[in-house]
Amino acid sequence: MAAVPSRVLPLALAAALAGPAITALPAALAQSPAASAVLSRQSFVAEAVRRTGPAVVTIDTERTVVVPGRQSLPPFPFMDPLLRQFFGLPQGGGGAIPPSQRTERGQGSGFIYDSTGLLLTNAHVVEGSTRVTVGLSDGRRVEGTVVGADRVTDLAVVRLAGGGSWPVAPLGNSDSLQVGEWVIAVGNPFGLDQTVTLGIVSSLNRNAASLGITDKRLELIQTDAAINPGNSGGPLLDADGAVVGINTLVRSGPGAGLGFAIPINRARSVAAQLVSKGSVSHAMIGVGLDAVRNASGSPIPGAVVRSVMPGGPAARAGLRPGDRITAVDGQAVSNPAQLTQLVERNGVVRAMELTLQRQGQTLRLQVTPVELSTLMGSR
Numbered sequence: 001m002a003a004v005p006s007r008v009l010p011l012a013l014a015a016a017l018a019g020p021a022i023t024a025l026p027a028a029l030a031q032s033p034a035a036s037a038v039l040s041r042q043s044f045v046a047e048a049v050r051r052t053g054p055a056v057v058t059i060d061t062e063r064t065v066v067v068p069g070r071q072s073l074p075p076f077p078f079m080d081p082l083l084r085q086f087f088g089l090p091q092g093g094g095g096a097i098p099p100s101q102r103t104e105r106g107q108g109s110g111f112i113y114d115s116t117g118l119l120l121t122n123a124h125v126v127e128g129s130t131r132v133t134v135g136l137s138d139g140r141r142v143e144g145t146v147v148g149a150d151r152v153t154d155l156a157v158v159r160l161a162g163g164g165s166w167p168v169a170p171l172g173n174s175d176s177l178q179v180g181e182w183v184i185a186v187g188n189p190f191g192l193d194q195t196v197t198l199g200i201v202s203s204l205n206r207n208a209a210s211l212g213i214t215d216k217r218l219e220l221i222q223t224d225a226a227i228n229p230g231n232s233g234g235p236l237l238d239a240d241g242a243v244v245g246i247n248t249l250v251r252s253g254p255g256a257g258l259g260f261a262i263p264i265n266r267a268r269s270v271a272a273q274l275v276s277k278g279s280v281s282h283a284m285i286g287v288g289l290d291a292v293r294n295a296s297g298s299p300i301p302g303a304v305v306r307s308v309m310p311g312g313p314a315a316r317a318g319l320r321p322g323d324r325i326t327a328v329d330g331q332a333v334s335n336p337a338q339l340t341q342l343v344e345r346n347g348v349v350r351a352m353e354l355t356l357q358r359q360g361q362t363l364r365l366q367v368t369p370v371e372l373s374t375l376m377g378s379r
Helices: 025-032 045-057 081-086 264-277 314-319 338-347 372-377
Strands: 008-010 056-067 098-115 117-120 131-135 140-151 155-160 182-187 195-207 219-223 235-237 243-251 257-265 287-292 299-308 325-327 351-357 361-367
Touching: 045 056, 045 098, 045 182, 045 235, 045 361, 098 182, 098 243, 117 264, 131 155, 131 299, 155 264, 182 219, 182 243, 195 287, 195 338, 219 243, 219 338, 243 264, 264 338, 287 338, 299 338, 314 338, 314 361, 325 338, 338 351, 361 372
Parallel strands: none
Antiparallel strands: 008 243, 056 098, 056 131, 098 117, 117 155, 131 140, 140 155, 182 195, 182 235, 195 219, 219 257, 235 243, 243 257, 287 299, 299 325, 325 351, 351 361
16 A cells, blocks of 8 residues: 555554453352353354455455666667677667566455445555456455546445355444444455454544545544554444445554544445446535534534635635534534535535634635535645
8 A cells, every 4th residue: 555644554453352361250150060151252243244254355456557768778888789789788779778567466455335246445456457356255256347436535446247146245324433332344454364353433533634644535433443554445344244434544653553444424425426427526615624522522513624725615705714614504514524525415516505603603604615626726
């Protein structure tokens, strides 16, 4: 995976859970010949992975890279045709080596979400690929075709070749996640198939810009479940085995152990556009957002404006850093991720009314979103 700022890498195991030694069993269990039957070896993790594991896949990619030509040897004394023939150099001046091609191979993870053979992964896993091969947990190897990829959200859809019965991962509801909930990362880090790690949701709505990633438009799930290179595109599961996120980034170096996943509700809407149109439209008003918290640090409804892009729709409408947006066209805003969804759902050209709080006053401003590519091109 390519490196990104702040030592956050686009992309899992793990760690064994260890506890203090058990010195004695309760008397009732110690005396029972069936004590071992009371303590089940099974866990919710095993059941969750059993439910979704067959739909988790390995994605092997090939891409052709052009190697620029170069001057291999100085022109003199290799101008002599006899010397050039002796050293096996092409006839002509300077010993120049022409451009060539080589094949690069990569690997990532993904999961099948539709029985017709559609799978979700990260865009950076398949970007520029000339060949995609998908490996299933039952040993099958299937060719895949990239239906569409969106660099802004780092999501891609791949279609499996041929028919057949495809295992499907159940999709959950990322909007219902709470900090502290158990989550399970499944994928193929370093080529190690079907690796499973366990952790909790460390934070929600972590803006990609706060991680130093300015070319993505994402509100991420943060987790301490171990995620490593090769996990990219694999599912993040809840305790029931439903997919609630797509593993995409991990922090390396000091402060390592922080993983980030794209919420499945966001991925679901992007996938629908990729399948129907092959591309994704991104309406944008030009603000950086953050969650709103009260004095005790608990989140409260709304989205606070942290930055305003000069010359963008928000700046022209009069938004300022520190404004707390509470509603869009009369619909209450609970967090930054919801505000982003409402802006994209509104689309470009059509104006939308933002209700906000500024220094104790309630204001209503009209903002007209523009396409992201247009806004970024004006910077």
